[in-house]
Amino acid sequence: MTPPINAVVAALHRAAPGSRVMMSPAQMAGYESDGLGYKSFRPDLVVIPSDADELAQVVRVLHDARVPICLRGAGTSLSGGPVAAQGGAIVHTSKLRAIREISLDGFWCEVESGVNLRQLDEALQPSGLCYPPDPSSGPVCTIGGNVASNAGGAHCFRYGVTSNYVLGLEVVLLDGSTHRFGGPAGGNGPWLEDWKRLMIGSEGTLGAFTRFWLRLTPRPEKVWTFRATYPDLQSTERAIHGLVRHPAFPVAIELMDPRAVALVETSSMAVGLPKGHFLIVTEIDGPAALVDLRVESVAEVLRSAGSADVLFSDKAEDRENLFKARKAMGGLLGQVSPDFLVQDAVIPKRALANLLQLIYDEADRAGVPAVTVMHAGDGNLHPNFLFDSRIPEEVKKVEGISKRLMQRVVEVGGALSGEHGIGNDKSAYMPMVFGPESMHLQLAIPQIFNPRHQFNPMKVFTERRFVA
Amino acid sequence: MITEERFFEHFMDPVDGVLCLSATSDAAAIEREASPHGLRFPLLLDRATPLCEQVASSPFAPASSRYGPYCDNITGMNWELPDGRRVRVGERVVKSTTGYDLLRFLLASSSRYGRAMDYVLRLRPACDTSRVFCLRGDAACLRSALKSLLQSTWMHWLDSVDLVAGDSPFLRVAVHCPALEFEAYQDFLSAFSKKFSLALEPAAGPALDGCPDLVVKTTPEFVADTALSLAKHPGAKCVALCSCGVVHVFLPDSGAIGEIVRPIESALHAMGGHWQSRHVSPSPSPLEASWISTLRKEWNIS
Ligand SMILES: Cc1cc2nc3c(=O)[nH]c(=O)nc-3n(C[C@H](O)[C@H](O)[C@H](O)COP(=O)(O)OP(=O)(O)OC[C@H]3O[C@@H](n4cnc5c(N)ncnc54)[C@H](O)[C@@H]3O)c2cc1C
Numbered sequence: 001m002t003p004p005i006n007a008v009v010a011a012l013h014r015a016a017p018g019s020r021v022m023m024s025p026a027q028m029a030g031y032e033s034d035g036l037g038y039k040s041f042r043p044d045l046v047v048i049p050s051d052a053d054e055l056a057q058v059v060r061v062l063h064d065a066r067v068p069i070c071l072r073g074a075g076t077s078l079s080g081g082p083v084a085a086q087g088g089a090i091v092h093t094s095k096l097r098a099i100r101e102i103s104l105d106g107f108w109c110e111v112e113s114g115v116n117l118r119q120l121d122e123a124l125q126p127s128g129l130c131y132p133p134d135p136s137s138g139p140v141c142t143i144g145g146n147v148a149s150n151a152g153g154a155h156c157f158r159y160g161v162t163s164n165y166v167l168g169l170e171v172v173l174l175d176g177s178t179h180r181f182g183g184p185a186g187g188n189g190p191w192l193e194d195w196k197r198l199m200i201g202s203e204g205t206l207g208a209f210t211r212f213w214l215r216l217t218p219r220p221e222k223v224w225t226f227r228a229t230y231p232d233l234q235s236t237e238r239a240i241h242g243l244v245r246h247p248a249f250p251v252a253i254e255l256m257d258p259r260a261v262a263l264v265e266t267s268s269m270a271v272g273l274p275k276g277h278f279l280i281v282t283e284i285d286g287p288a289a290l291v292d293l294r295v296e297s298v299a300e301v302l303r304s305a306g307s308a309d310v311l312f313s314d315k316a317e318d319r320e321n322l323f324k325a326r327k328a329m330g331g332l333l334g335q336v337s338p339d340f341l342v343q344d345a346v347i348p349k350r351a352l353a354n355l356l357q358l359i360y361d362e363a364d365r366a367g368v369p370a371v372t373v374m375h376a377g378d379g380n381l382h383p384n385f386l387f388d389s390r391i392p393e394e395v396k397k398v399e400g401i402s403k404r405l406m407q408r409v410v411e412v413g414g415a416l417s418g419e420h421g422i423g424n425d426k427s428a429y430m431p432m433v434f435g436p437e438s439m440h441l442q443l444a445i446p447q448i449f450n451p452r453h454q455f456n457p458m459k460v461f462t463e464r465r466f467v468a
Numbered sequence: 469m470i471t472e473e474r475f476f477e478h479f480m481d482p483v484d485g486v487l488c489l490s491a492t493s494d495a496a497a498i499e500r501e502a503s504p505h506g507l508r509f510p511l512l513l514d515r516a517t518p519l520c521e522q523v524a525s526s527p528f529a530p531a532s533s534r535y536g537p538y539c540d541n542i543t544g545m546n547w548e549l550p551d552g553r554r555v556r557v558g559e560r561v562v563k564s565t566t567g568y569d570l571l572r573f574l575l576a577s578s579s580r581y582g583r584a585m586d587y588v589l590r591l592r593p594a595c596d597t598s599r600v601f602c603l604r605g606d607a608a609c610l611r612s613a614l615k616s617l618l619q620s621t622w623m624h625w626l627d628s629v630d631l632v633a634g635d636s637p638f639l640r641v642a643v644h645c646p647a648l649e650f651e652a653y654q655d656f657l658s659a660f661s662k663k664f665s666l667a668l669e670p671a672a673g674p675a676l677d678g679c680p681d682l683v684v685k686t687t688p689e690f691v692a693d694t695a696l697s698l699a700k701h702p703g704a705k706c707v708a709l710c711s712c713g714v715v716h717v718f719l720p721d722s723g724a725i726g727e728i729v730r731p732i733e734s735a736l737h738a739m740g741g742h743w744q745s746r747h748v749s750p751s752p753s754p755l756e757a758s759w760i761s762t763l764r765k766e767w768n769i770s
Contacts, residue, residue: 219621286622287622
């Protein structure tokens with residue numbers, strides 16, 4: 001039987017006296033939802049541990065009290081991950097903010113899970129090294145959330161996503177025990193198996209991360225950023241196909257559709273993008289002696305695909321403007337619509353025009369505004385459907401479109417999520433990709449570390465329900 | 469809803485640069501599919517050994533310096549469990565966070581949970597110029613040159629930077645680029661070798677050393693010293709894949725592995741490194757054994 005909540009709070013105060021425990025409805029309101037917004041779940045309590053040791057004590061107390069435990073970083077997830085879908089406690093990592101070490105010769109750093117990307121980037125600036133994964137939510141999102149959802153970003157086409165940079169992690173398991181998988185050297189440590197591989201991208205369903213060792217890499221010496229406009233989907237697709245195979249190996253290949261461009265250009269974030277076209281932003285970087293040689297041939301790929309408007313620059317301010325426009329999308333959508341639902345499928349790039357057309361047809365037919373941006377190099381599609389969750393008919397329409405889109409994604413050989421994770425938003429689609437045997441193998445993993453699904457229940461797989 | 473098990477069919481997709489083929493394919497078989505499309509799979513340890521054996525012998529190849537380990541270049545597989553059941557793990561697209569990452573876990577697990585039947589490989593643009601250079605000089609010069617090279621932005625553009633440790637150690641640098649760019653690489657390497665008093669010369673062959681008998685994973689900071697010290701073992705040849713922090717050790721007698729790793733094991737573990745060998749399977753701690761046993765039970769592997 002679950003003890004009364006007041007007894008749990010008292011036990012938390014005893015075990016983790018430096019931690020903050022909150023229960024008032026006003027305080028809970030801030031933790032009801034994540035970046036997905038429209039699906040909200042009120043937690044019974046929120047705990048902010050003062051450090052990793054107290055976090056371990058908090059987990060132990062909650063485990064013993066049979067309270068569902070949901071870890072939360074900055075709460076920017078777009079898939080309904082850091083919410084108390086079955087009630088219980090949110091454990092917020094906002095106090096775990098230390099960058100503990102930066103090793104210049106070893107090319108690694110050690111950070112606590114609540115460190116955010118901007119903080120890390122600022123700390124790394126003087127070293128000439130960088131940590132490449134760059135989700136657009138970088139100014140606020142935490143490394144803990146990034147590792148748990150295997151975050152990506154615009155520059156991941158060449159540099160790779162979070163999992164390519166995690167050398168090791170420290171995790172608190174359900175019984176409050178702390179384990180370290182890997183470390184600065186990025187191997188297994190004393191373990192036979194590479195358990196960190198199962199932890200990365202596990203969306204808070206296996207344990208609570210407290211520390212990471214991350215791989216660093218030299219900052220590029222020079223960057224050229226290109227912008228090209230296209231009149232239609234076919235020429236846009238041609239340009240993307242040309243870029244992904246170019247030996248200059250662009251770092252980023254980003255696509256904004258005309259509706260996304262219009263949204264930026266009619267806002268206070270306008271940077272003078274030409275309206276009414278598909279826009280590709282791409283970037284090459286490296287030693288000046290190499291990238292300067294490559295500029296013309298990249299521009300030629302963009303032109304020969306059908307763009308009459310190719311601009312390129314090696315000026316930091318031009319680059320910042322373009323990426324500001326691209327990265328402003330999330331915030332702008334929140335301003336123009338009460339709610340939005342963003343999908344995160346990854347598709348084979350030959351299906352790009354086809355899938356975009358499907359999105360437009362479906363959205364137009366249903367009268368749902370859709371604005372699409374894409375990490376096009378990776379085939380990672382982000383259609384944003386705008387709606388009002390107070391109108392049940394609109395929710396139904398948007399969820400219907402999402403489901404049909406996912407079906408098509410699976411048919412063309414794509415993946416449900418490239419970087420946002422499954423959360424509770426996409427869990428119903430998992431049987432589309434996993435047959436019974438694969439599903440069985442997947443569901444075996446929590447049996448090792450979190451057999452009763454007390455950590456983050458109702459996420460990733462609908463079967464994951466906590467039974468106290 | 470799809471309720472049937474899905475598998476990868478063999479295919480070549482030149483747009484996405486992905487190729488699905490048998491895990492037992494060798495370099496020539498991969499090239500037959502990839503080369504006509506101007507693509508290549510750069511992560512090779514040797515030309516004749518089946519890819520699955522290469523992957524089992526080390527998570528890294530020399531070109532991992534530029535492209536990352538095998539697990540970042542194999543996006544999916546058809547996997548056979550020990551009792552013959554087959555599943556698909558991973559994807560044919562290069563990016564996914566959809567469920568637990570069994571792909572990387574299984575790739576690192578030797579054959580403890582079965583074997584790969586087919587791989588989906590991530591290919592890269594093939595260029596017309598491939599050269600390997602040796603940089604020779606005294607140990608102190610090699611060390612400082614290596615340190616400087618690892619911190620340079622050129623690191624992303626060199627196919628590999630290896631320290632070949634033997635009687636007279638040298639740095640081995642592989643370049644793969646369009647002909648138009650080769651001069652820029654040459655200029656860089658000449659200036660670099662001059663700066664560190666190293667002699668720059670073309671290497672006799674490609675950076676293919678074969679499947680190592682022992683793999684030691686440490687950090688880039690300690691990789692050179694580790695390789696140089698392991699190379700003191702009689703008959704050992706060591707190749708440090710420098711930016712990966714990996715030492716490939718080639719031994720005349722695999723029976724010596726225990727004796728070689730014993731003195732370095734605890735220091736490696738303390739920094740989250742480890743050693744592995746296709747000739748030896750270490751046993752897990754009691755706690756890990758209990759996790760493995762749960763996994764095997766859940767997966768119905770006796
Ligand atoms: C405007 C905007 C732009 C975005 N752009 C991108 C983008 O470009 N690329 C991208 O990948 N994502 C993007 N996202 C999504 C989101 O920012 C990422 O998923 C990010 O990784 C979440 O980090 P967070 O700290 O907010 O984690 P949260 O949202 O708090 O949590 C995310 C998941 O991680 C788990 N978790 C958090 N901390 C821990 C921990 N310490 N231990 C175990 N589990 C934990 C949670 O339980 C949850 O399942 C964007 C979001 C917004 C709002």
